[in-house]
Amino acid sequence: MPKMAQIADNWETGCVMAQMRIKDIAAEAGVSPATVSRYLNNRPGQMTEETRARIAAVIERTGYRPRAAARNLRSSRTNLIGVILADIANPFSSAMLEGLSVSAAARGCSLMTAISGNDPAKEAESLTRLIDAGVDGLVVNTCGGNDEAIAAAAGRLPVVLLDRDVADGGVDLVTSNNRELVAGLVDELAAAGSERLCLLTEASDDSPVRRERAEAFADELSRRGLAGEVVTLADGGASGVGRLDETIRGYAGKKLGLIAVNGLVFLRLTEALAQLGPSLPAGLKIATFDDYPWNHVLFGGVTTAAQDTLTIAERVVERLCERIDVVTTTVGEAAKLAPKRIEIPGHIEHRASTSR
């Protein structure tokens, strides 16, 4: 019987199995630890089919699992991907997390998650905590305010930004084709007969995404010669709703079309409209970004610019792993990948709220 790391302290009860080390496996299989290691990582230096089988048998029989910590230490690779999300309450983030989880698992990686709750200080803290934990790479859905720290991190390890860009833009970014989606919604509303369009935004949301959508909206209006404007709701309170109400009345009789810049704004819009009546005022058409569950239900279905979250997640992980491979493969500063911007096309879900 080979020497083992820690013999079960209660062999009689049969309760605790011995924790095997790679050298125990090696001894049992009559090979060296190096060979077992090669087997575990199926390395180029192949081994005899017979050796392989013998090692496999021992591992199978003993249920041996290598200790990740030891592996990480020597190889300085953890197969961990750090994820920082700004707002998990946002279904976009949840969907993204699921997508990232699937894509990462497909590559043998696990996810370490942190949630900033839109607090830059917590985001910064998460950044260092995940890096300290030794993640191989980082996915950041930034809440803003940490552009320098994120850029610095991107200089030290692979980083891919999710949905929201940083200022100087030297970091990989995966996002939706917001401009086309805006154009699609404008199309939709114009086709439904709207004569004036409003894009509803929130004052507290000053993200690059909101700005991009607002710009695209303005461009699209002027390109088509349509009337319209961007309306910013005050945060939280009734004033925002009041402002909206005012806007709607101001356009009374003008065939108004509204676009909510995101799902939360849309919910506030819904609250405001509820005061006017349970269904949409005659001639009012609405549409929104982000395909949330309630969009299927409210107003008999709300036309939506849906992002392809699964594909976004897949491309994020793909790109991140590209960078990780480059870092661990190439030696010096050679073959530094140039920052890349990846746009994933979304699509418009036509629903009742923009029917003629």
Add this chain to the structure above:
Amino acid sequence: MPKMAQIADNWETGCVMAQMRIKDIAAEAGVSPATVSRYLNNRPGQMTEETRARIAAVIERTGYRPRAAARNLRSSRTNLIGVILADIANPFSSAMLEGLSVSAAARGCSLMTAISGNDPAKEAESLTRLIDAGVDGLVVNTCGGNDEAIAAAAGRLPVVLLDRDVADGGVDLVTSNNRELVAGLVDELAAAGSERLCLLTEASDDSPVRRERAEAFADELSRRGLAGEVVTLADGGASGVGRLDETIRGYAGKKLGLIAVNGLVFLRLTEALAQLGPSLPAGLKIATFDDYPWNHVLFGGVTTAAQDTLTIAERVVERLCERIDVVTTTVGEAAKLAPKRIEIPGHIEHRASTSR
């Protein structure tokens, strides 16, 4: 100048700092690595205030960060908590994740997350993947079908179940006081004048939580001598909606009260009701579990049994850390904590859908 691990390959550009090891810090501060380690973990064997200051200065100046992998290897502790969630699309899970994240961070732990998507096979795979990664403990929101595997895991490392229990029940569980919440909703509807009550459930959902709520519902009805039943919607298709429609018509003129057993069932209910008209049929009262964003908006506000997700998360982490401390402190089988069931009280949100 002390010997360092890896001298920056481009010293002139000043771009890459040397990666310092603990022995570099020790040398620079004129102490031994052991002392620096003691400083880093502020160990009982204290040191001179002067020594402490000198080490602190060097660390501050060099920006040294200890490598987690090395630390983990020697101490066999990772400060990682594994989290397995059944369905992240469910806002309950998102809220939980945020709570767990906050509570864990407060204790210096990070989260490794896995998402089973209600697939037992993926759940089992996540279980082994997280354990292999060396998490100190595990939080599992199980989708069912892995009771033995989870019990086995609980024998090898600290495990706390979230919301959903396993069959033999030998594992810690934190959950809401579902029975009281059911009673609260029944109260609400009875007070609103409902004469017959239905609890709406989904065929595919056979979770312990659903069963618990259904049982409590039946008990509550008989206790009060109220009429009512549990209605199970068929999954997905129109048949489920048809069944519901039938149920509603069947009770026509009887002052019906409906309780959705969870948020997704409630959305399906909403779809079905939308076919009957934009607002609630006269005399129909509804209520639901789980406080989702749309509850504030639909039907002018839906009465809700809200779970205290933050407290649940906090207690989960607290209990898990208790177990982790016990494992790392005590040596043998001594002081094994008995499995514990923790119920966190939720509360009823009164909204328009159950007003008289």
Add this chain to the structure above:
DNA sequence: TCGGTTTACGAAATCGGTTTCGTTTCGAGT
């Protein structure tokens, strides 16, 4: 002043894999 007990700290072993480097074996080519 002197045993005895803390307290502060260093030397070296240790955690459990991976990786380098060197040796042996095997098969092919001439």
Add this chain to the structure above:
DNA sequence: ACTCGAAACGAAACCGATTTCGTAAACCGA
């Protein structure tokens, strides 16, 4: 048969912290 290159594998260094154990200095009461 002999050489040579590749393939298979082992010995030992190594990753960078923690932890044990031992020692010297400081403290302390009698």
